[in-house]
Amino acid sequence: MLNETASELTKIAKKYEIKLYFKASYKKANRTSLNSFTGIGDEKALGYIADVGEKFGVETLTDFHTIEEAKLAANYVSCLQVPAFLARQTDLLIAAGETGKVINIKKGQFMSPIDMGKAAEKVSSTGNNKVWLTERGTFFGYNDLVVDFRSLLIMQQFNYPVVYDATHSLQQPSIGEQSGGLPQFIPALAKAAVATGIDGVFFETHPDPKSAKSDSATQLSLEKADEFVSNLVKINKALK
Numbered sequence: 001m002l003n004e005t006a007s008e009l010t011k012i013a014k015k016y017e018i019k020l021y022f023k024a025s026y027k028k029a030n031r032t033s034l035n036s037f038t039g040i041g042d043e044k045a046l047g048y049i050a051d052v053g054e055k056f057g058v059e060t061l062t063d064f065h066t067i068e069e070a071k072l073a074a075n076y077v078s079c080l081q082v083p084a085f086l087a088r089q090t091d092l093l094i095a096a097g098e099t100g101k102v103i104n105i106k107k108g109q110f111m112s113p114i115d116m117g118k119a120a121e122k123v124s125s126t127g128n129n130k131v132w133l134t135e136r137g138t139f140f141g142y143n144d145l146v147v148d149f150r151s152l153l154i155m156q157q158f159n160y161p162v163v164y165d166a167t168h169s170l171q172q173p174s175i176g177e178q179s180g181g182l183p184q185f186i187p188a189l190a191k192a193a194v195a196t197g198i199d200g201v202f203f204e205t206h207p208d209p210k211s212a213k214s215d216s217a218t219q220l221s222l223e224k225a226d227e228f229v230s231n232l233v234k235i236n237k238a239l240k
Helices: 002-016 042-056 067-073 090-098 113-124 150-156 183-194 222-239
Strands: 021-023 059-063 079-082 102-106 131-135 162-165 200-202
Touching (some): 002 042, 002 222, 042 059, 079 090, 090 102, 102 113, 162 183, 183 222
Parallel strands (some): 131 162
């Protein structure tokens, strides 16, 4: 599945002359249910991600959950991602910065965009200024998220690349055994985000979303990825 997905995405990236960072989770620590799939073994999974990077010549990205995991994952990938629920954890942010990798901080669903400046400051205190800030929606009552597009503009003020997470932003958290979602809105909200002048778009894609072991309700089908990216590139070019 990793090879199939990476093969298609690298073709798309080359076609539209965009930089691709291939993201995969070697372990899913934040699960709605105790019965949800978590992984196949950390080092085995990290090895698979590293293999994709080498085989397809792409930068790789994964999330981590503890200080020890930051050190481990840094041996396999180009970039580390601080999960949204952990975006305020000072020791974790510092450990990430100390790896020297690019650090993508997901904005906590409970955080204001202003607070993301403080999160970035924790990473940069290590001397590592390679930080991205990613919007992934804000809690809107129970089991729902809303995107405040002002947050993209606010986070740009910190002079770090700003990314919009087009799929997690449309989750309906903890609505069942797995989180639900509203994938029909993925293209429209992504277009709106690109129109604000952001630097990148994050999206989950899968050859068969219904069989995905994580976030199946918000995965973009891999066969739709080309059209999805094409439309975003057109808006980005028009804006520039």
